[in-house]
């Protein structure tokens with residue numbers, strides 16, 4: 226089973242990918258990670274990539290394909306791969322089909338975790354955490370039981386991430402739409418796209434994804 230997992234920041238993609246790895250033995254393949262690993266391991270394509278990056282140039286589609294191909298030849302991907310952040314363009318989508326076909330595999334689904342932008346802004350902008358133990362809180366959904374005191378460790382210090390603001394969330398959403406716009410229609414045409422409500426409870430999202438992978442949705 227090979228899938229592409231799509232979703233804007235905050236949709237819970239990382240959590241769902243980790244669950245699929247743990248529960249189904251799938252492997253999450255993010256191009257950034259693969260590139261770094263290939264460079265470090267000094268694979269043939271990794272060496273090419275290293276030279277290109279050291280020259281301050283962008284890594285070409287050909288090199289990215291080479292790195293994904295090398296990764297797909299490793300045994301742990303045989304159970305299934307979760308592509309994350311790739312493909313971004315029609316050309317890359319075609320290359321991915323080729324890479325999988327050469328290995329007798331195919332892409333099964335493109336699963337998009339959908340979010341409601343306004344709800345996502347609400348969810349993210351209200352977040353804060355205990356500075357001591359890291360327990361997560363939310364202005365509207367989960368205040369400490371005693372105001373200003375962490376439920377878990379009793380600390381009075383809390384922190385907020387500077388990028389948890391409405392403007393950043395909306396910019397990321399726009400970037401996400403721009404990135405997926407070139408490839409979604411391709412996979413729509415092939416009937417591979419499935420949508421899941423990324424705003425639902427984490428377990429519910431997992432259940433919905435499982436139903437798709439098991440052919441029940």
Ligand SMILES: [Zn+2]
Pocket residue numbers: 355356357358359360375376377378379380
């Ligand atoms: Zn705490």
